[in-house]
Amino acid sequence: MAEPAAEAHANDNGQAGRGSTAHAGPPVIGLNIAHGRVGADVISDREAMPIRQALGPRRSRTHPLPFSLPGYTAVVYRGRFHRLETAGDPSPGFGRIEGFWGYLRRQLRAKGGVRRERLPLYIAEYVWRYNHRRLSPAEQVRELFTLMRQAAGGTSRTFGGIKRPSRVTGISRTHLCS
Numbered sequence: 001m002a003e004p005a006a007e008a009h010a011n012d013n014g015q016a017g018r019g020s021t022a023h024a025g026p027p028v029i030g031l032n033i034a035h036g037r038v039g040a041d042v043i044s045d046r047e048a049m050p051i052r053q054a055l056g057p058r059r060s061r062t063h064p065l066p067f068s069l070p071g072y073t074a075v076v077y078r079g080r081f082h083r084l085e086t087a088g089d090p091s092p093g094f095g096r097i098e099g100f101w102g103y104l105r106r107q108l109r110a111k112g113g114v115r116r117e118r119l120p121l122y123i124a125e126y127v128w129r130y131n132h133r134r135l136s137p138a139e140q141v142r143e144l145f146t147l148m149r150q151a152a153g154g155t156s157r158t159f160g161g162i163k164r165p166s167r168v169t170g171i172s173r174t175h176l177c178s
Contacts, residue, residue, distance in 0.1 A: 030069065038100040107126050
């Protein structure tokens with residue numbers, strides 16, 4: 001009888017690999033593009049199993065992949081970009097999604113490794129930065145303050161420690177909120 005996947009990676013102490021949770025394999029990142037903006041998510045292990053099987057160790061490099069994954073234009077598995085079949089246009093947003101993957105790969109490699117449980121947070125940050133890359137630093141800060149106000153429920157709370165000028169932009173909070 002085969003062992004469950006979670007127990008297959010147990011060490012001598014009976015604990016799963018390096019973390020407290022066992023994973024079925026390397027993370028699969030789903031990439032999408034809609035309305036000129038890119039997006040990315042870490043696909044759950046359960047949803048990623050067919051992708052891992054299709055992209056086994058000796059997968060041929062045919063593009064697009066012979067299956068689709070609703071909501072995603074491409075997937076990244078083991079550091080390699082794979083475009084998915086889409087209904088309608090055979091290459092929607094060609095170049096944009098590849099450009100974003102190049103940006104995301106550079107940013108993650110510069111970190112020298114990211115813990116799997118924190119990977120979605122890093123991806124979310126880099127998606128936001130990529131989608132707002134054409135804004136000046138001051139405009140990006142304004143956009144972040146707007147998002148923080150919305151998250152706080154639209155109240156006029158002051159955020160502690162932000163009243164003094166920013167070291168990055170040299171712009172004070174009162175100047176940004178006016």
